[in-house]
Amino acid sequence: MPSQMSDKSEFFMGARESVPLALSVTVYGMAFGLLAPQAGFGHGDVGVMSALVYGGSAQIVAVERLISGSVAMAAVIAGVALNLRLMLMTATLQDELRGRPRWQIALGVQSTTDANWALTKGAQASGRAVGYWYHLGGGGAVYVAWMISTLGGSVLAQLVPAPERLGLDFALTAASIGLLRGLWKGAGDMAPWLVSGAVVVIGMSVLGVDPSLAMIAGGIGGAALAGVRGLQQEPQNG
Amino acid sequence: MDNVTLTVLGLGLGTFAIRLTGYLLGQRVPQTGPWARGLEALPGCLFAALVTYLLLQGQGPEWIAGALAALTAALTRSLSLTMIVGIGVVLLVRGL
Numbered sequence: 020m021p022s023q024m025s026d027k028s029e030f031f032m033g034a035r036e037s038v039p040l041a042l043s044v045t046v047y048g049m050a051f052g053l054l055a056p057q058a059g060f061g062h063g064d065v066g067v068m069s070a071l072v073y074g075g076s077a078q079i080v081a082v083e084r085l086i087s088g089s090v091a092m093a094a095v096i097a098g099v100a101l102n103l104r105l106m107l108m109t110a111t112l113q114d115e116l117r118g119r120p121r122w123q124i125a126l127g128v129q130s131t132t133d134a135n136w137a138l139t140k141g142a143q144a145s146g147r148a149v150g151y152w153y154h155l156g157g158g159g160a161v162y163v164a165w166m167i168s169t170l171g172g173s174v175l176a177q178l179v180p181a182p183e184r185l186g187l188d189f190a191l192t193a194a195s196i197g198l199l200r201g202l203w204k205g206a207g208d209m210a211p212w213l214v215s216g217a218v219v220v221i222g223m224s225v226l227g228v229d230p231s232l233a234m235i236a237g238g239i240g241g242a243a244l245a246g247v248r249g250l251q252q253e254p255q256n257g
Numbered sequence: 258m259d260n261v262t263l264t265v266l267g268l269g270l271g272t273f274a275i276r277l278t279g280y281l282l283g284q285r286v287p288q289t290g291p292w293a294r295g296l297e298a299l300p301g302c303l304f305a306a307l308v309t310y311l312l313l314q315g316q317g318p319e320w321i322a323g324a325l326a327a328l329t330a331a332l333t334r335s336l337s338l339t340m341i342v343g344i345g346v347v348l349l350v351r352g353l
């Protein structure tokens with residue numbers, strides 16, 4: 020176990036360890052940067068949106084809506100729906116954020132993405148004493164990658180090769196598998212994770228529900244099993 | 258305001274609100290018992306759901322690459338190695 024780390028070294032540790040994730044984020048960022056001009060975005064709009072929203076799939080979905088002729092409201096709703104899973108993620112940041120000044124709480128929640136959040140939770144799952152600054156460091160590194168790649172994609176649109184040709188469209192999936200491994204705490208995780216996966220498969224393939232909804236239902240379904248499961252073993256103390 | 262500006266501002270505000278609301282709602286969850294256990298299990302479950310969704314988007318090559326990436330992750334616990342194997346295998350299988 021590491022002894023007391025300074026905030027600064029914890030921040031840079033988080034930034035360093037999220038470098039592989041920045042690659043998968045970069046692929047996504049390029050895709051957004053290529054897409055956005057088709058919806059009438061200038062380079063400045065791309066930069067402001069990436070800086071403010073900082074949510075990859077939601078930005079892509081919103082822009083796709085605009086390209087297919089939706090009004091702004093519909094585009095915002097589609098993006099927000101996809102981002103609802105972030106609510107489940109920041110709900111688990113209690114230990115990291117409790118008792119901090121408001122600006123740090125705002126910064127902490129706003130820097131939360133799938134990538135750095137899973138990295139932080141995975142590091143904690145393996146017993147490392149990392150928290151707020153590690154999470155923020157990872158968020159900072161991913162943020163830099165996101166800004167450069169979205170702006171780069173929109174400015175250099177003609178020069179960027181198709182990610183499929185380099186297999187890079189698989190980077191996000193491969194990174195997510197690696198992050199999932201980090202979140203594994205033991206055999207007790209098996210049943211909840213299988214439930215989560217099954218809910219997504221049934222939701223999308225059988226019931227045909229929206230993917231973002233299926234994902235949220237899957238996450239909650241597995242967590243519900245994990246929560247209820249321990250009830251029999253709890254001491255009956257009224 | 259035009260469509261682009263409205264979308265940028267709307268999604269920016271909406272996303273920040275989602276992130277903050279999640280934290281505030283999580284504060285109200287009891288520290289012990291089933292709710293706490295559920296919240297504790299949530300990261301892994303949510304990511305299991307995300308990986309399932311991503312794999313459902315793919316087909317044969319992505320499933321093979323996903324399986325070998327998962328094997329690499331299980332054995333090495335290395336994020337970068339998992340990504341290298343996954344991307345490498347997907348390229349290889351697609352090229353066959």
